[in-house]
Amino acid sequence: MNIGIVGAGGVGGYLAQRLAEAGERVYLVARGAHLEAIRERGICVKTQAGVTCSAPAAVSDDPADFGKSMDVVLFCVKGYDLQEAARKAAPMISPDTLLVPLGNGVGNAEVLRRLYPGHAVANGAVYIVSHIAEPGVVALGGRGALLVMGMEGGETPPALTALAEALQKAGVKTKISGDITTDVWKKYLLIAAMGTLTSCHNVPMGPVLQKHRKELEEAFGEILAVGVAEGAKLGKEDVESVRRQLEKVPHDAPTSMWLDFKAGRKTELEQLTGYVVRKAREHGIDVPVMRRCYKILCEKAGR
Known part of the structure; x- marks a missing residue:
């Protein structure tokens, strides 16, 4: 397969290295000093066992x-960069x-469908x-990655099957979902709630659990209600699963959105908070x- 990967960060860089190591033809979009280093020695993954390039x-x-x-093209960029990255990938x-x-986020497939109407667009959670x-x-923490992918209609086109097989061969645990809408909302339930509240209160995850x-x-309940309205099969057991993860x-664990706010960088506010507010209004x-x-x-972001 010819596999395009847009974004060579923590997700895209990891997948690119593993797939290239397994012999897949990977075409990687990167930039800046990261791009120059990859041109020089390849894309490298650092684990406790060492560095592999x-x-x-x-x-x-x-x-x-x-x-x-x-x-196949995998878009491994922040939500606020997705539209521009997808245009440039034409x-x-x-x-x-x-x-x-x-x-x-859960709205990324919508962005791609608007830009490329008639194309096959899957959705995914990593x-x-x-x-x-x-x-x-x-740098990779833990044992590796789990990638869940699927089409919103539930069908599995040959390219998706081939991609899953390539990822499995590369050592990336991969699941093709028959209900990707529910699966992406399960991850979103955690990241939208914690990203929003850590940023809102300017604290890491521990104080949110203790003081807020x-x-x-209440945020879990709000996000769950919006997810159900959007077609996700979410229930109390999914909130309980998130609680177990948070234990x-x-x-002092941060969220990426809180770190971005603290550093004055662009944030995923629209993907992790604004999206819920807008969809709630629609429903x-x-x-x-x-x-x-x-x-x-x-207001923090100066809007």
């Missing part, structure tokens, strides 16, 4: 340089290319602890906690 078939900041269309997208967004340690090097637990539980979180659902925090965070 693999050269993609090609790497560039301009997809037109690849000179060919892909069987030279490697043919009518037969499967598009798979793997960023945080469970991984990773970050860029230095240019060209992705009532708000957190294992260190007291006539009251979401007071998410709405209040959205207002506070918009």
Whole structure:
């Protein structure tokens, strides 16, 4: 397969290295010092066992340089960059290319469908602890990644099956979901609630659990209600699963959105908070906690 990967960060860089190491033809879109380091020695993954580097078939900041269309393009960028990244990826997208967004959020497939009407667009959720340690090097925490992918209609096109097989061969635990809408909302339930409340109160996850637990539980209920209205089969057991995950979180664990706010960087506010508020309005659902925090965070962001 020709596999395009847009974004060489913690997710995209990891997948690119594993797939290239397994012999897949990977065309990686990266930029800056990261791009130059990858050109020099390949994309590297650092684990407790050491550093492994693999050269993609090609790497560039301009997809037109690849000179060919892909069987699959994985979008591994932040939600606020997805639309622009997808536009720039046009030279490697043919009518037969499967598009798979793997960023945080539940609205990413909508963005791609609007830009590429008539194309096959899957959706996906990635469970991984990773970050860029230095240019060209992705540091992996834990044992690896779990990638869940699927089409919203439940069908499985050949390109999705081939991609899953390639990922499994590369050592990436992969699941093709028959209900991807529910699966992406299960992850979103945790990241939207905690990303919003850590940023809203300017604290890590531990204090949210201890001092703002009532708000957190209310946020879970609000997000769950919106998810159900959007077609996700969510229930109390999913909230309980999130609670169990949070029991294992260190007291000072941050969320990426809170870190971005603290550093004055661009944030995923619209993907993790604004999206819930907008969809709640569409469905006539009251979401007071998410709405209040959205207002506070918009002011923090200078809007």
